Amino acid sequence: MSSTAKFTVKGALTRARIVEAAADLVLARGVGGTTLDDIRAGTGTSKSQLFHYFPAGKRDLVAAIASFQTERVLQAQRPFLDTLDTWEAWEGWRDAVLAHYGSQPHWGCPIGAMASELIGSDPERAAEVAAHMARWCGYLRAGLTRMRAAGLLRADADPEALTLAVFAALQGGLLLTQTMQSIEPLRAALDAALTALRASAP
Amino acid sequence: MSSTAKFTVKGALTRARIVEAAADLVLARGVGGTTLDDIRAGTGTSKSQLFHYFPAGKRDLVAAIASFQTERVLQAQRPFLDTLDTWEAWEGWRDAVLAHYGSQPHWGCPIGAMASELIGSDPERAAEVAAHMARWCGYLRAGLTRMRAAGLLRADADPEALTLAVFAALQGGLLLTQTMQSIEPLRAALDAALTALRASAP
Numbered sequence: 481m482s483s484t485a486k487f488t489v490k491g492a493l494t495r496a497r498i499v500e501a502a503a504d505l506v507l508a509r510g511v512g513g514t515t516l517d518d519i520r521a522g523t524g525t526s527k528s529q530l531f532h533y534f535p536a537g538k539r540d541l542v543a544a545i546a547s548f549q550t551e552r553v554l555q556a557q558r559p560f561l562d563t564l565d566t567w568e569a570w571e572g573w574r575d576a577v578l579a580h581y582g583s584q585p586h587w588g589c590p591i592g593a594m595a596s597e598l599i600g601s602d603p604e605r606a607a608e609v610a611a612h613m614a615r616w617c618g619y620l621r622a623g624l625t626r627m628r629a630a631g632l633l634r635a636d637a638d639p640e641a642l643t644l645a646v647f648a649a650l651q652g653g654l655l656l657t658q659t660m661q662s663i664e665p666l667r668a669a670l671d672a673a674l675t676a677l678r679a680s681a682p
Numbered sequence: 683m684s685s686t687a688k689f690t691v692k693g694a695l696t697r698a699r700i701v702e703a704a705a706d707l708v709l710a711r712g713v714g715g716t717t718l719d720d721i722r723a724g725t726g727t728s729k730s731q732l733f734h735y736f737p738a739g740k741r742d743l744v745a746a747i748a749s750f751q752t753e754r755v756l757q758a759q760r761p762f763l764d765t766l767d768t769w770e771a772w773e774g775w776r777d778a779v780l781a782h783y784g785s786q787p788h789w790g791c792p793i794g795a796m797a798s799e800l801i802g803s804d805p806e807r808a809a810e811v812a813a814h815m816a817r818w819c820g821y822l823r824a825g826l827t828r829m830r831a832a833g834l835l836r837a838d839a840d841p842e843a844l845t846l847a848v849f850a851a852l853q854g855g856l857l858l859t860q861t862m863q864s865i866e867p868l869r870a871a872l873d874a875a876l877t878a879l880r881a882s883a884p
Contacts, residue, residue: 509802510802512714512715512799513714588798593798595857596790596795596860597712597714609861610861610862613858641870642874644858644866644870645870645871645874647858647867648854648857648868648874649850649854649871650854651853651858652850652853652857653846653854655794655797655857656846658797658801659794659797659798659801659808659812664843664846665849665850668847668850669847669851671878672844672847672851672874672875672878673878675877675878676874676878676881679878679881
């Protein structure tokens with residue numbers, strides 16, 4: 481993983497600015513559709529500056545963008561994400577997810593799209609992105625595990641399978657928001673996922 | 683849409699062979715990660731032959747691949763896809779989907795991945811791919827609409843929202859089969875989607 485520890489405060493801020501602007505370009509065009517020249521032009525950065533902050537070029541940038549996008553999307557799900565152990569928290573989480581993705585152009589999930597696109601061309605980078613997705617899933621699984629322990633889910637409920645189901649609904653809903661240019665598929669997908677969760681209540 | 687009407691039988695067969703081989707390459711590497719040279723090499727085709735069958739080059743090929751992949755995946759869901767108006771048919775459909783995707787490398791959904799990748803770089807082609815997805819959804823919606831008419835779903839059930847939820851579960855489950863290299867996310871996603879459908883029964 482890239483670290484900003486080796487830069488001055490000013491340098492770290494410049495690097496963060498480049499990552500944020502490049503993230504938007506990659507979101508709109510895909511990793512394959514975005515060249516380093518596009519990123520230089522879009523961020524007003526010179527070639528030497530870009531390689532100063534990202535010595536391995538696009539590979540370093542892609543890794544930094546994946547971290548940045550993950551933090552952004554996790555933050556948008558807080559505080560619910562950390563307390564998914566009541567039905568109220570799950571409803572709040574659903575609303576926060578819809579509000580976050582409803583407030584921006586329908587670009588799908590930046591993390592899922594990167595993982596899917598990279599897996600064929602750069603498996604190492606794809607694995608890094610998949611690790612971010614696993615971390616995201618971890619919050620859902622932790623909540624469901626606590627709910628089962630508290631008796632809000634039946635003893636035979638499987639937190640792992642339910643986590644995969646909710647996360648698949650989220651990712652698939654986001655893919656369809658992109659192809660249909662509407663938030664409705666995400667709403668329908670999350671509503672159905674929460675219905676399925678509640679079917680595991682005692 | 684490309685047509686094969688202008689080719690001889692032999693020509694149409696050659697074209698179909700190129701599309702099938704190119705489809706596998708694009709599935710593994712993405713549209714952006716596959717060049718026409720890759721396709722020439724992978725299909726043993728000359729440049730002039732490729733442009734004879736696909737005058738607009740990669741754009742024509744991508745359109746042909748999307749049609750081919752859609753037919754292949756719809757065929758794998760038959761006969762259930764045409765008769766999704768009983769709970770038994772939905773269970774059969776779920777099993778057919780799992781058997782189809784479980785029997786091949788975990789490449790995700792060829793249609794969803796193409797739509798997502800193309801939307802930033804080639805909106806016109808992306809809309810064609812999205813139309814294939816809409817056709818696929820149409821079979822699910824038709825079944826659910828008939829189930830509601832037959833009283834197997836409540837009168838207040840919304841076939842459109844349920845269709846989006848099932849299709850999102852399928853697409854998201856497939857994305858996760860790719861990033862996690864396991865069929866389990868797809869199984870969990872489809873099981874939860876069918877649980878949500880059954881929650882709309884009277």
